[in-house]
Amino acid sequence: xxxxxxxxxxxxxxxxxxxxxxxxxxxxxxxxxxxxxxxxxxxxxxxxxxxxxxxxxxxxxxxxxxxxxxxxxxxxxxxxxxxxxxxxxxxxxxxxxxxxxxxxxxxxxxxxxxxxxxxxxxxxxxxxxxxxxxxxxxxxxxxxxxxxxxxxxxxxxxxxxxxxxxxxxxxxxxxxxxxxxxxxxxxxxxxxxxxxxxxxxxxxxxxxxxxxxxxxxxxxxxxxxxxxxxxxxxxxxxxxxxxxxxxxxxxxxxxxxxxxxxxxxxxxxxxxxxxxxxxxxxxxxxxxxxxxxxxxxxxxxxxxxxxxxxxxxxxxxxxxxxxxxxxxxxxxxxxxxxxxxxxxxxxxxxxxxxxxxxxxxxxxxxxxxxxxxxxxxxxxxxxxxxxxxxxxxxxxxxxxxxxxxxxxxxxxxxxxxxxxxxxxxxxxxxxxxxxxxxxx
RNA sequence: GGAGAGGUGUCUGAGUGGUCGAAAGAGCUGCACUCGAAAUGCAGUAUACGGUCUCCGUAUCGAGGGUUCGAAUCCCUCCCUCUCCGCCA
Numbered sequence: 098x099x100x101x102x103x104x105x106x107x108x109x110x111x112x113x114x115x116x117x118x119x120x121x122x123x124x125x126x127x128x129x130x131x132x133x134x135x136x137x138x139x140x141x142x143x144x145x146x147x148x149x150x151x152x153x154x155x156x157x158x159x160x161x162x163x164x165x166x167x168x169x170x171x172x173x174x175x176x177x178x179x180x181x182x183x184x185x186x187x188x189x190x191x192x193x194x195x196x197x198x199x200x201x202x203x204x205x206x207x208x209x210x211x212x213x214x215x216x217x218x219x220x221x222x223x224x225x226x227x228x229x230x231x232x233x234x235x236x237x238x239x240x241x242x243x244x245x246x247x248x249x250x251x252x253x254x255x256x257x258x259x260x261x262x263x264x265x266x267x268x269x270x271x272x273x274x275x276x277x278x279x280x281x282x283x284x285x286x287x288x289x290x291x292x293x294x295x296x297x298x299x300x301x302x303x304x305x306x307x308x309x310x311x312x313x314x315x316x317x318x319x320x321x322x323x324x325x326x327x328x329x330x331x332x333x334x335x336x337x338x339x340x341x342x343x344x345x346x347x348x349x350x351x352x353x354x355x356x357x358x359x360x361x362x363x364x365x366x367x368x369x370x371x372x373x374x375x376x377x378x379x380x381x382x383x384x385x386x387x388x389x390x391x392x393x394x395x396x397x398x399x400x401x402x403x404x405x406x407x408x409x410x411x412x413x414x415x416x417x418x419x420x421x422x423x424x425x426x427x428x429x430x431x432x433x434x435x436x437x438x439x440x441x442x443x444x445x446x447x448x449x450x451x452x453x454x455x456x457x458x459x460x461x462x463x464x465x466x467x468x469x470x471x472x473x474x475x476x477x478x479x480x481x482x483x484x485x486x487x488x489x490x491x492x493x494x495x496x497x498x499x500x501x502x503x504x505x506x507x508x509x510x511x512x513x514x515x516x517x518x519x520x521x522x523x524x525x526x527x528x529x530x531x532x533x534x535x536x537x
Numbered sequence: 538g539g540a541g542a543g544g545u546g547u548c549u550g551a552g553u554g555g556u557c558g559a560a561a562g563a564g565c566u567g568c569a570c571u572c573g574a575a576a577u578g579c580a581g582u583a584u585a586c587g588g589u590c591u592c593c594g595u596a597u598c599g600a601g602g603g604u605u606c607g608a609a610u611c612c613c614u615c616c617c618u619c620u621c622c623g624c625c626a
Binding site for chain 1: 584587
């Protein structure tokens with residue numbers, strides 16, 4: 098959510114953001130509606146407050162009334178005033194609801210250094226790190242490789258879980274958790290607070306993170322646990338698509354001590370995505386699945402664009418180090434306006450080389466949200482002067498598995514059909530090579 | 538799943554229709570006293586919003602709705618917490 102005052106004073110920037118991001122659910126002309134509604138809202142607030150002032154005066158003087166006639170007169174005025182007030186309050190409620198609905202669709206305004214563009218083709222490559230590996234034998238994609246080694250089972254995964262279901266087995270299961278643990282430990286060593294957050298979350302958290310209202314159907318609704326005998330349903334909880342959601346919700350409606358910021362967290366959680374808009378995309382293998390594990394970094398920092406930029410670069414360094422530790426080749430892209438999503442102020446993706454498809458695949462996504470999420474979640478901090486300021490938030494993937502395994506196993510396959518284990522992960526498996534015959 | 542108790546400011550805790558944004562105590566801040574500290578005394582100490590913005594107003598006593606000229610207080614619905622029993626990884 099943007100600050101209403103910002104929208105009122107920078108309508109053109111907001112309109113530009115709506116069109117350059119291609120935001121759903123709102124058009125540039127709605128910004129003018131917002132301005133109109135905001136003016137109406139303020140007028141109605143002033144008016145209702147005046148009416149309430151008079152109501153309170155009446156209530157105050159009514160007992161001091163000298164004569165019954167005077168008292169009756171005041172009661173009559175109070176009754177009439179109550180009706181007027183109710184009408185005005187109803188009007189105000191409507192205006193505020195309309196205003197809130199439009200405001201909830203207003204995207205964040207992208208940073209000045211964000212490339213303007215329509216879709217992923219307009220993203221800008223910032224750097225590449227490492228070398229594309231060369232193979233003197235025909236490379237297999239991870240599906241062929243892992244199915245052949247009996248380390249992954251997509252057929253039974255689909256039998257049990259449905260479309261995009263999978264099993265990780267044997268050394269691959271160990272590699273999965275070993276890599277996650279490696280990344281988790283690395284971030285903890287860097288001073289990030291490790292957090293295992295709930296994956297079942299209330300709706301406000303999805304609004305707070307900026308997933309709602311745009312992502313609606315892509316979120317699994319996990320049910321209504323407090324359904325009663327009359328069939329009346331309680332509050333819906335959803336399966337979080339990322340730990341970012343519960344980690345942002347964690348401090349909702351709280352005022353933090355400014356001297357404690359930046360607050361750095363690393364969350365490990367299962368993630369659930371319906372992938373509604375991606376039915377026909379990446380249907381094979383681990384690249385796009387409905388449930389996976391992810392280690393996510395989240396930072397809450399001061400409302401300072403310089404500090405936020407430093408934090409974004411730190412988040413990038415952390416994730417890149419992990420990829421470098423795994424000896425994987427990747428590139429960093431600056432996301433263009435059309436590909437960055439509504440809540441983002443600035444966003445980078447890391448795409449890792451995947452020999453099986455002969456191309457890069459997104460493995461990390463880093464965002465500076467400015468105060469967009471914190472305003473929706475009402476997360477503030479007190480500064481040195483005791484003022485309450487809406488905080489800034491940032492996040493980046495540390496490691497998402499099994500997607501990253503696509504890159505890891507494909508890049509480390511050998512002519513003999515084995516998979517080399519990166520040195521840093523060897524302690525988790527107790528071996529440096531996963532042999533084709535080693536799977537049960 | 539069964540039974541009971543309760544949700545008031547930073548905390549403890551009074552308050553059962555108007556004089557209550559809310560007693561009292563604690564805490565915190567400032568001042569005084571002191572070589573300094575403790576103790577003591579005095580004063581201040583919620584948040585959000587609106588305005589004619591060093592001041593005034595409005596709202597907030599778990600949330601929402603209702604009754605009333607007027608609600609922390611009465612009524613309804615919901616949420617949450619705690620205790621005991623049962624079940625359970």
